[in-house]
Amino acid sequence: MTDTPLSERDRSRWITRLYRQAGGAAVLALALPLLSGALLLAQAWVLADVIHRTVIEGAGLTQLVPSILVVGGLIGARAALAVLSEIISVRASEGLKARLRRELLHTVLARGPVWTARQSSGALSTALVEQVEALDGFFARYMPAMVQAGVLPLAFAIVAFPIDWVVALLFLFTAPLIPVFMALAGWGAESASKAQAQALSRLTGRFADRLRGIVTLKLFGREAAETDDIFNASEELRLRSMRVMRIAFLSSAVLEFFAALGVAGVALYVGLTFLDLVSLRGSELTLQAGLFCLLMAPEVYQPLRLMAAHYHDRASAKAAAGEIARQLGDLPELTTAPEAQAVPVNAPAQRRSMSLSAESLTIASPDEQRVITEAALKVPAGAHYAILGMSGIGKSTLLEAFARLRPFEGTVLLDGIPLAAVPEGKLRQRVAMLGQRPRIFAGTVADNIRLGCADADNAAVRRAAERAKVTAFTDALPFGLDTLVGENGLGLSGGEVQRLALARIYLRDPALILLDEPTAHLDAQTESQVLDGLLDFAAGRTLLVATHSHAVAERMDKVFRIAGGSILAAPHPARTALVSRKGAA
Known part of the structure; x- marks a missing residue:
């Protein structure tokens, strides 16, 4: 074990490098939600057109069937993309975790029995099992959510700009406030996650050591005292976990508050414009354009809402990386295992002796x-x-x-x-x-x-x-x-x-x-x-x-x-x- 601190930037870069090792699976997991966002724009525009033609032009059902089928097809395509993206993300995450565990195990074995004898077996097993598992949320959920949050709100605002520049500006000004306040909450979440990861390693190591020496403890009548200590340590871990969850809920609440303000602002502007109480446009706001803006208002904040829901996964992953580095002294890089070489049938036998x-x-x-x-x-x-x-x-x-x-x-x-x-x-x-x-x-x-x-x-x-x-x-x-x-x-x-x-x-x-x-x-x-x-x-x-x-x-x-x-x-x-x-x- 080492107490050498690893900088936050080094941990973030290491986790990102791991994610890139997923290759094509990672690219697909990031690209499919963006494709779904593009289909969402088409879905909202066609749906607004259906309502506009029904209310304003009085179109009948026969005339609207093709457009309704298009909307249904777009909804089905987006659902299929969401399922496919989830499957690819999970598989990519499981593959990365398996490779990382193999690499960590090889690292531990390469240190030899002298080094491992000095370490807590419980803490090492926690690093290989629990801390690697803590990276799952970052790989499977946070990275796709982060890319969506960075691309889709801006893309939606750009698309909305020629339709109504006021709505586009509302999107552009309110959306960035959410990541800012999320980052403020995230600092506390990362600190709490780091303390929780260290507490979990200590508890696991302590439990493994006491289990190994249970006969000795029993002979000396210390089993009751050690049971109480384990209970107190478990209670401390529970409290630390609740602190992490409390901060995670706080970041979600911050996002929901600003997202609600943004949606309410767009709805208020569109409503006042239809009532001719506000006139900031050079032309009339059609029902189709107004409905499109209203339909897209919650969708602009949905990627940010999704990122907020998984923001604590980033903090947990960085805390896990720090704990792995603390146990092993460094963060190993994934290597490509050499392919096994086939031995020819007529290959000469190895010597039976060795000098x-x-x-x-x-x-x-x-x-x-x-x-x-x-x-x-x-x-x-x-x-x-x-x-x-x-x-x-x-x-x-x-x-x-x-x-x-x-x-x-x-x-x-x-x-x-x-x-x-x-x-x-x-x-x-x-x-x-x-x-x-x-x-x-x-x-x-x-x-x-x-x-x-x-x-x-x-x-x-x-x-x-x-x-x-x-x-x-x-x-x-x-x-x-x-x-x-x-x-x-x-x-x-x-x-x-x-x-x-x-x-x-x-x-x-x-x-x-x-x-x-x-x-x-x-x-x-x-x-x-x-x-x-x-x-x-x-x-x-x-x-x-x-x-x-x-x-x-x-x-x-x-x-x-x-x-x-x-x-x-x-x-x-x-x-x-x-x-x-x-x-x-």
Whole structure:
């Protein structure tokens, strides 16, 4: 999270740039209401002509049928345009929101787990869900309304000028007053919307954090106090939301007041002119011309009325943009995702192994304490290496850096290519990482294993489970691999969780395997069996294991140890044990 303020102009420009990304859909959504406005002019003129011919010329129904049909057709066409414009606007808005959410998610994932661990998960989820949703009103309603308000009143006034210059001047002088007073009300609406968006983010983050720690709160008897605090925060959010609505209603009331004055002024002028009490024209005002002016008077203010109804959407969107920037530190731009490249049928298979090398490697902990300093390591393709060291010495940190999950200084090469230059998709395809606390989701054991390859069939899942020795405990259960487990592996032991996570990797085809304590919580016999399956799978692949277990280290090709921030070659446990036995003999 950042407290760096983003200027109002920057937020407005960013939102406008997003809207332009809709392309042709945005153009259509803006053009169709303008076309409807042009048809409205024709509709009002023909309708006024029908009434004029009926009242003044005494035309019969037969003579008026063509004109009446024209009016009906124009009304139907305008209704169809309104529906089509609404559909296009909504679809364009939904498309923009979906693309923006993907871009925000990519931004969050690109920051890595170190950055996300420092953020409130509730506040981040609010930025990706609620704040993006707050942009919907701007995309779907405000932008079309703003274009109509900027074009149609002026166009109507220009059309009215040759018919009656007094009515045209009334349109031109009264219409601009509405946006001026709306802007005055809008400043307050934007401030209230910003406060409401921040309050929503705080409440969401607080609720998510309390939900995550509900067991701890229950054990310490704090559940009642936290429930009261959540209620008070919710009440505060409700009050802030009502303030936003109050200001929105105020802006609408201002518009209605001036629109009513404008319509009343036109009606008063036309009525007094017909009564010959006012004579500002050089020629007589016909009934058709007077009716046309009266019919168009409310329509001149309708686009402004529509903009006022959606003016708070603009304030909400700018407040949402500010909150997104506050959570992510910046406002990301939409990018065009590259099209997936088809792989030729006769394309050569990728190598099963990958070399890894590091030079001048320096890694710091989240509190800026250096864990690894100017270290170097070379792992040939296909080699199996172990890294030993005390708890907290930096083994997990080192593996996370190699998986590009933690920032580092220095050089890390995969097959001679800088780690930063490897595309994200290829990196995740070719490098498999298993941490000490793998995430298990609520579902069946098979579903959790299938996260390694979503389209794996039951036979493949079964083979992976057997290799990881998952079936050693699931076969004793009534439903086997279809047994349900709870969130975070509820119902499984620590060793069972590790084996389940290993089975995920066995569904993949990585060239480099990074494992952090893969046999933790296992007894010696199960550990040996799991290692058999692991080494069978890792044959021909590059394997780097961080472990405390000498049994694991003994089965690796080479052993390193982290000490004093450096990575040092260490005696191989198996060879050391052999020398010790010979000396004893």
